[in-house]
Structure formats: structure tokens, C-alpha cells
Amino acid sequence: MMEPVTLSEPQPPLQNNLSTSPKKFHVLVGVTGSVAALKLPLLVSGLLEVPGVEVQVVTTERAKHFYNPQEIPVTLYSDADEWQLWKDRSDPVLHIDLRRWADLMLVAPLDANTLAKIANGICDNLLLSSQSFPIRVEAVAVSLHLMQIHGGCQHIASVTRLDLSTTAQMKTCVIRAWDMTKPLLFCPAMNTAMWEHPITAEQIERLKGFGYTEIPCVVKKLVCGDEGRGAMAEVWTIVEKVKMIFSERELPTQR
Amino acid sequence: MMEPVTLSEPQPPLQNNLSTSPKKFHVLVGVTGSVAALKLPLLVSGLLEVPGVEVQVVTTERAKHFYNPQEIPVTLYSDADEWQLWKDRSDPVLHIDLRRWADLMLVAPLDANTLAKIANGICDNLLLSSQSFPIRVEAVAVSLHLMQIHGGCQHIASVTRLDLSTTAQMKTCVIRAWDMTKPLLFCPAMNTAMWEHPITAEQIERLKGFGYTEIPCVVKKLVCGDEGRGAMAEVWTIVEKVKMIFSERELPTQR
Amino acid sequence: MMEPVTLSEPQPPLQNNLSTSPKKFHVLVGVTGSVAALKLPLLVSGLLEVPGVEVQVVTTERAKHFYNPQEIPVTLYSDADEWQLWKDRSDPVLHIDLRRWADLMLVAPLDANTLAKIANGICDNLLLSSQSFPIRVEAVAVSLHLMQIHGGCQHIASVTRLDLSTTAQMKTCVIRAWDMTKPLLFCPAMNTAMWEHPITAEQIERLKGFGYTEIPCVVKKLVCGDEGRGAMAEVWTIVEKVKMIFSERELPTQR
Numbered sequence: 045m046m047e048p049v050t051l052s053e054p055q056p057p058l059q060n061n062l063s064t065s066p067k068k069f070h071v072l073v074g075v076t077g078s079v080a081a082l083k084l085p086l087l088v089s090g091l092l093e094v095p096g097v098e099v100q101v102v103t104t105e106r107a108k109h110f111y112n113p114q115e116i117p118v119t120l121y122s123d124a125d126e127w128q129l130w131k132d133r134s135d136p137v138l139h140i141d142l143r144r145w146a147d148l149m150l151v152a153p154l155d156a157n158t159l160a161k162i163a164n165g166i167c168d169n170l171l172l173s174s175q176s177f178p179i180r181v182e183a184v185a186v187s188l189h190l191m192q193i194h195g196g197c198q199h200i201a202s203v204t205r206l207d208l209s210t211t212a213q214m215k216t217c218v219i220r221a222w223d224m225t226k227p228l229l230f231c232p233a234m235n236t237a238m239w240e241h242p243i244t245a246e247q248i249e250r251l252k253g254f255g256y257t258e259i260p261c262v263v264k265k266l267v268c269g270d271e272g273r274g275a276m277a278e279v280w281t282i283v284e285k286v287k288m289i290f291s292e293r294e295l296p297t298q299r
Numbered sequence: 300m301m302e303p304v305t306l307s308e309p310q311p312p313l314q315n316n317l318s319t320s321p322k323k324f325h326v327l328v329g330v331t332g333s334v335a336a337l338k339l340p341l342l343v344s345g346l347l348e349v350p351g352v353e354v355q356v357v358t359t360e361r362a363k364h365f366y367n368p369q370e371i372p373v374t375l376y377s378d379a380d381e382w383q384l385w386k387d388r389s390d391p392v393l394h395i396d397l398r399r400w401a402d403l404m405l406v407a408p409l410d411a412n413t414l415a416k417i418a419n420g421i422c423d424n425l426l427l428s429s430q431s432f433p434i435r436v437e438a439v440a441v442s443l444h445l446m447q448i449h450g451g452c453q454h455i456a457s458v459t460r461l462d463l464s465t466t467a468q469m470k471t472c473v474i475r476a477w478d479m480t481k482p483l484l485f486c487p488a489m490n491t492a493m494w495e496h497p498i499t500a501e502q503i504e505r506l507k508g509f510g511y512t513e514i515p516c517v518v519k520k521l522v523c524g525d526e527g528r529g530a531m532a533e534v535w536t537i538v539e540k541v542k543m544i545f546s547e548r549e550l551p552t553q554r
Numbered sequence: 555m556m557e558p559v560t561l562s563e564p565q566p567p568l569q570n571n572l573s574t575s576p577k578k579f580h581v582l583v584g585v586t587g588s589v590a591a592l593k594l595p596l597l598v599s600g601l602l603e604v605p606g607v608e609v610q611v612v613t614t615e616r617a618k619h620f621y622n623p624q625e626i627p628v629t630l631y632s633d634a635d636e637w638q639l640w641k642d643r644s645d646p647v648l649h650i651d652l653r654r655w656a657d658l659m660l661v662a663p664l665d666a667n668t669l670a671k672i673a674n675g676i677c678d679n680l681l682l683s684s685q686s687f688p689i690r691v692e693a694v695a696v697s698l699h700l701m702q703i704h705g706g707c708q709h710i711a712s713v714t715r716l717d718l719s720t721t722a723q724m725k726t727c728v729i730r731a732w733d734m735t736k737p738l739l740f741c742p743a744m745n746t747a748m749w750e751h752p753i754t755a756e757q758i759e760r761l762k763g764f765g766y767t768e769i770p771c772v773v774k775k776l777v778c779g780d781e782g783r784g785a786m787a788e789v790w791t792i793v794e795k796v797k798m799i800f801s802e803r804e805l806p807t808q809r
């Protein structure tokens with residue numbers, strides 16, 4: 045499970061300098077509602093085999109239909125789960141700023157819907173599916189807490205109640221508020237008809253224009269026997285690409 | 300009601316060749332949250348009068364406020380209804396791939412919101428309103444089933460539990476994953492102020508650029524006595540256009 | 555609280571002419587889910603100090619996390635609250651067409667998400683968060699009522715049951731269906747990383763291209779000590795701008 049950031053530890057990025065152990069590379073995996081999300085357990089294992097890599101996952105609600113969270117041996121952020129998770133804990137909520145924590149963001153698979161939302165700057169997606177959104181927040185404490193998460197501040201206050209929107213917020217803000225000096229990789233995955241729609245190429249170009257890196261999809265034999273482009277790149281291709289970027293950029297030293 | 304695709308019938312498109320009866324033309328009507336959705340019963344009747352035409356309807360949640368489902372004598376796909384429908388059945392779920400089934404898609408009325416979503420490639424709209432989205436899916440069987448629907452495969456497996464997202468999925472994927480060789484017609488409908496917003500013309504051009512066909516809206520006397528453009532084309536105009544396209548393209552022979 | 559539009563009063567705009575008191579300037583404030591929504595009470599007080607100004611507020615669900623509705627001394631429209639409000643009343647529902655009522659729309663703060671939705675013509679935002687959306691509407695009466703609100707007609711019928719979607723509808727249609735001859739001001743507010751994303755400038759230009767007026771954001775010291783652009787303009791700046799526009803345009807005389 046995730047390495048808890050304690051309250052007496054005001055500067056999570058310093059962790060690496062403070063530790064005598066080798067550098068940690070923090071990969072934040074974003075997973076969306078493509079059938080290729082079935083490969084999430086494989087992808088996470090693959091990444092964890094890279095020396096020094098730590099992984100956390102942010103998921104859309106749709107993506108959760110394709111894998112079993114029990115098979116993901118790292119922290120998984122989502123609306124409902126997170127809410128459940130924290131409700132049962134009497135400890136202070138230990139939370140971290142995912143966006144700051146991450147050295148690299150990897151959206152795999154990236155479905156057509158989230159592709160469109162990113163291309164258009166819409167940042168409500170995890171929020172859309174939250175069914176038990178709390179009616180009213182105990183404003184002051186939580187706002188402050190949320191603000192810190194949102195603003196990316198290091199001093200995480202202890203709060204005893206966590207607003208669902210905190211986590212709901214994260215993924216979208218992770219992408220919309222991404223620090224452009226850090227790599228963001230995306231792995232499109234959709235069926236061939238969706239892939240061939242003219243809007244797909246246009247939106248992928250747009251993401252590349254933002255400075256994000258495409259890990260192109262591949263031709264695959266479909267369930268029905270046809271062949272077509274649109275399948276997510278192989279897990280090993282993705283892991284290799286992450287390794288390459290880490291070595292190229294010598295991450296996370298540039299932080 | 301819908302013609303069930305039985306499990307022993309692996310190639311639904313062959314239906315037409317196998318049957319000795321005259322060709323069937325399959326019209327999939329998509330209906331969105333414009334007040335013009337009041338005319339859905341009329342539109343469906345109009346289409347059903349065309350010899351050989353079969354109709355199915357996919358609806359957004361908003362659209363359901365404008366008509367009475369009991370007045371729609373064909374299969375109606377939506378989040379909640381479908382879910383209810385299948386829950387009570389002990390038979391295996393017999394489901395079909397709407398996108399493959401359809402020879403022509405007719406979005407009538409197309410409201411400003413769904414126009415924007417199509418123009419931008421966003422494909423979550425039916426999903427947005429699903430209130431009772433199932434927490435976790437019995438993954439294997441259902442995923443497979445969903446995958447087949449989504450991927451457009453012919454071999455429909457029997458499953459005893461249907462995920463809400465299957466149906467939630469359909470409409471959006473029907474449009475986003477539309478086979479561009481088949482006609483897609485759309486009938487904008489909005490109030491005059493919405494119609495005159497510069498974004499409307501731009502997005503309608505975009506849809507035409509995708510290869511979709513506009514059935515233009517008309518000038519109408521509004522409830523308040525004013526006159527203005529933005530009303531959905533008359534039902535007979537729409538039905539005539541569908542007939543014309545079927546004869547022009549000699550559908551569905553080109554399948 | 556809001557001035558009720560009685561059923562015997564078919565032309566609300568005439569109110570001003572009929573009244574012997576000085577002109578009223580109607581400001582409709584739209585508030586979205588930025589942390590700057592904390593300033594809503596301040597903004598509303600500031601506006602109410604301008605002679606002749608009347609204010610109503612439409613809020614997204616997210617925005618409600620940042621202020622206390624009890625501190626807003628004017629009518630506040632939102633999905634849930636409105637629904638609650640009307641449920642308890644036995645009087646006929648007196649409702650008005652916000653879009654027609656308003657002389658000026660002020661979106662403050664405008665967050666990145668709603669910015670994107672407006673730029674792309676998506677008009678479902680208040681609807682997204684409605685949790686208790688009524689399953690089926692008592693169609694005739696309510697549709698008529700809704701149609702009138704939507705169509706902007708003056709003759710408001712009395713109905714005893716109000717559909718949630720009425721109010722859900724309003725904000726989005728207020729913007730998407732805005733009468734372009736009236737001013738619409740927007741005050742962006744987001745964290746610096748979001749602000750610096752290339753899509754932000756592009757979408758702000760787009761809104762200006764629609765004819766809307768930007769009240770630019772400012773540089774602020776962030777919670778974490780950093781400085782950065784993205785903070786909402788000061789409340790007094792916004793109020794001054796509204797005053798200026800009213801005097802420039804001599805509103806609402808041009809109605």
C-alpha cells in the first residue's frame with residue numbers, strides 16, 4: 045500500500061533527498077473505461093518491476109468495471125472507494141498531493157471519452173459518477189484541506205472528515221493542472237470504428253500539441269475475428285517507454 | 300417489440316438474406332432532451348408506415364421527460380428502463396449490437412447539449428444520468444458480453460446479469476463508433492436564442508464535416524407568440540428524407 | 555428575496571416602466587466550483603450596495619461547497635435547494651424566466667471546467683449533479699410550464715409540482731441561450747498550473763469571441779506561499795465593472 049505521508053513531514057519531495065536509498069520514480073497511472081483496463085494489474089506489476097519505481101493509480105468509475113481492485117497492489121484513488129476507505133479510519137486523514145507526488149503521469153488506457161474531455165479542457169469526469177456526493181461540507185477545515193491539495197501545497201493539515209470531492213477532484217486536476225515540465229504519456233484504446241472517426245486523430249494531435257506523449261495503439265485481432273487498429277499498446281511497450289523517459293530525463297532529479 | 304436475436308444465430312446481418320420476406324430497413328432513432336421529443340410517438344409511427352422499416356429507439360434521460368414510453372411501440376433503450384426490464388427476466392438476456400443492427404441512425408430531436416457532445420467527441424451522455432450504476436460487475440461473463448456489444452461482434456453470449464453500462468454505453472458508442480459508410484441524420488431543435496448562438500452553426504458544420512446529414516430546423520411560431528428559427532423539422536419531412544435515403548442508397552443491400 | 559412575478563402580470567419587463575420607483579438593474583450571478591466561490595457573500599453584498607441593483611444567483615453543485623447559502627440574502631437557484639424550496643409550499647409556484655429577468659449575467663468565479671463547457675457549447679452542468687432527478691414528470695402541465703420557462707415566455711402558468719429539471723435547466727440555458735445584446739461578464743479563477751495550460755487562453759479568447767467580457771484574474775500569493783496568476787479579480791473590481799457597464803449601456807432602458 046501507499047507510503048503514508050505523515051503530518052510531521054512537510055515537504056514530501058524532500059523524501060528522496062532525505063532517504064539514503066536510491067531515487068524513487070513516482071508514476072501516477074490514470075485508467076479510464078476502455079476494455080483495455082483489464083490489463084491494469086499487469087501494467088502495475090510491470091511498472092513495479094522497474095527498480096525505484098513507485099506507482100499510484102487514479103481511476104474513473106467506468107474503468108472500475110474492468111479490473112478487480114484487489115489485484116492492484118498499490119493505492120487506488122477513486123470517488124467511492126476512497127470515501128469508504130477513509131470513513132472507517134479513526135486516524136487523521138493522511139493525504140498527499142498526487143500531482144506534486146508524481147514524476148510522470150501515464151494514462152493507460154485512454155478511452156475516447158476522456159480523450160475528448162482532455163482535448164477540450166473539461167475536468168469533471170470522476171465527479172460525474174459520484175453517487176453519494178456529500179450534501180454539505182464542514183466548510184472551513186475541509187476547504188482548507190482541499191485547497192491545499194488543490195493548490196499543491198505541502199503542508200497537509202489533519203482533518204477528520206474528508207470530502208468526496210477531494211478525490212473526485214484529483215484525477216481531473218492532475219491532468220488539467222499538470223506541470224508541463226513533467227512527462228505525461230497516454231495510451232489510446234478504442235475499437236476500430238471509434239479509432240477511425242476523424243475526431244480521434246484531431247484530438248490526439250491536440251494532446252501532442254499540449255506536450256503530452258502518445259504511445260500509439262496497435263493493430264489487433266478483435267474478439268470477432270476482424271483485425272483493426274485501436275488496441276492499446278502492449279504492456280511491455282508501455283513499461284519500456286516509461287523506463288526510457290526516466291533515463292532520458294534522469295527523473296526525478298529535475299524536481 | 301424487438302425481434303430477439305437468438306443464441307444460435309451467429310450472424311444477425313445474414314437475417315435479411317436468410318429470410319424470404321422483403322428486405323428490412325433498420326432505423327435507429329436517437330432522442331435527446333429537446334421539447335420536440337414530444338413528437339417521438341408521431342415520428343416512430345411515421346417511420347413504421349414505411350414498408351420494410353423496423354425501428355428501435357435510444358433515449359437520453361432528459362428526453363424521457365417529454366414522451367410517454369408506453370406510446371412507443373418499439374424497443375426503447377435507456378439506462379434505467381433497460382435495467383428494470385432485464386432484472387425481472389429469468390430468461391437469458393438476449394441482446395443485440397445496435398450499431399450493427401442499424402442501417403441508418405436518425406437523431407431527432409438533436410438538442411444543443413448533445414450536438415456539442417457529438418461535435419467534441421464526448422461519449423458519456425447516457426451514462427451521466429444513470430443513478431443506480433451497479434457497484435461491481437461480475438466481471439468475466441459480463442465484460443465479455445459487453446465487449447461483444449461494444450466491439451460489434453456477432454456471437455452474442457448468454458449472460459444472466461446485464462450491466463447497466465451496456466445500455467448506457469450504446470447510444471454514445473452508436474454515434475462515436477458509427478460506421479461512416481452508413482447514413483446518420485440529425486434534426487436540430489432548440490429555441491431561437493440557442494440557435495442564434497455562434498457555436499450552433501459551427502457545430503452543425505462540424506457534424507456535416509463528419510459526413511452526417513442535417514435535416515434543417517424550421518421557423519415556427521413559439522409558445523409565446525414570437526416567431527423564430529430553431530424548431531425541429533416536421534415529422535413528415537423527416538420521414539420523407541429517410542425514405543429518400545433508403546431508396547438512393549438501396550439500403551440495406553450494401554451491408 | 556425575489557420579487558414574485560404574479561400570474562396577472564404577463565410582461566415582466568414592463569415592471570420597470572410601471573413602477574414609479576427608480577430603475578432596477580437585474581444582475582444574475584452564476585457561481586462555479588472554484589475556491590473563489592468563498593467570496594460569493596461578499597460579492598452579492600457588494601452588488602446590492604449599488605443603487606437600483608437586484609441580484610439573483612444560480613449555482614453549480616460544486617460551488618455550493620464553498621459558501622453557506624444562509625449568507626446569501628437573495629434567491630439562489632440550484633437543483634436540490636430549489637426542489638426543497640418548492641416542495642414545502644402550497645401556494646402556486648411562481649417562477650420567472652431568469653434569462654429574461656436579467657439585464658446582465660456575471661459568472662464569478664468561472665472555473666476551468668465550466669469555462670470549457672461554455673467554450674464548447676455543452677449545457678448540462680447543473681443537471682449532472684442532480685441526485686434526486688424525478689423519474690417521470692406529470693407531463694402535460696409541467697412540460698408546458700417548463701417550455702414556457704425555457705422558451706422565455708411571459709405567461710407563467712401556475713403548476714403545483716415543479717420538475718427539478720426546470721431549475722437544473724436554468725443556468726445552462728441562461729448562458730447557452732443568452733441574449734447576445736445583453737452583457738455577460740466572466741471572472742476566471744483557477745490555480746496557476748491550470749491557468750498556464752495552453753487551453754485556458756484559447757478558451758478565454760473564444761468566450762470573448764462570443765461577445766462576453768473578461769474580468770481578468772490577478773496575481774496572488776497562494777496558500778503555499780508561491781505567487782501566481784489565476785486568482786479571481788477582487789470583488790470591488792468586479793462590482794466597479796458592473797457599475798461601469800450599467801452606466802455605459804444605460805441599462806436596463808434598452809430592453
Ligand SMILES: Cc1cc2nc3c(=O)[nH]c(=O)nc-3n(C[C@H](O)[C@H](O)[C@H](O)COP(=O)(O)O)c2cc1C
Pocket residue numbers: 075076077078079080104105106107154155156157158169233234235238422423426442445446449464465468471472
Ligand atoms: C464493455 C465496454 C468496453 C468499452 N471499451 C472502450 C474502449 O476500448 N475504448 C473507448 O474509448 N471506450 C470504450 N467503452 C466506452 C466507455 O466506457 C464510455 O465512453 C465511458 O463513458 C467512458 O468513461 P470514462 O472516460 O469516464 O472512463 C467501452 C464500454 C464498454 C461497456
Ligand SMILES: Cc1cc2nc3c(=O)[nH]c(=O)nc-3n(C[C@H](O)[C@H](O)[C@H](O)COP(=O)(O)O)c2cc1C
Pocket residue numbers: 330331332333334335359360361362409410411412413424488489490493677678681697700701704719720723726
Ligand atoms: C422544458 C425544456 C425544454 C427544453 N428544450 C430544449 C430544446 O428544444 N433544445 C435544446 O437544445 N435544449 C432544450 N432543453 C435543454 C436540455 O434538456 C438540456 O440541455 C439537457 O441537459 C439535455 O440533455 P441531453 O442532451 O442529454 O438530452 C430543454 C429543457 C427543458 C427543461
Ligand SMILES: Cc1cc2nc3c(=O)[nH]c(=O)nc-3n(C[C@H](O)[C@H](O)[C@H](O)COP(=O)(O)O)c2cc1C
Pocket residue numbers: 167168171187190191194209210213216585586587588589590614615616617664665666667668679743744745748
Ligand atoms: C478545494 C477545491 C478547490 C478548487 N478550486 C478550483 C479553482 O479555483 N478553479 C478551478 O478551475 N477549479 C477548481 N476546482 C475544481 C472544480 O471544483 C472541479 O473541476 C469541478 O468539477 C467544477 O464543477 P463546476 O464547473 O460544475 O462547478 C477546485 C476543487 C476543489 C476540491
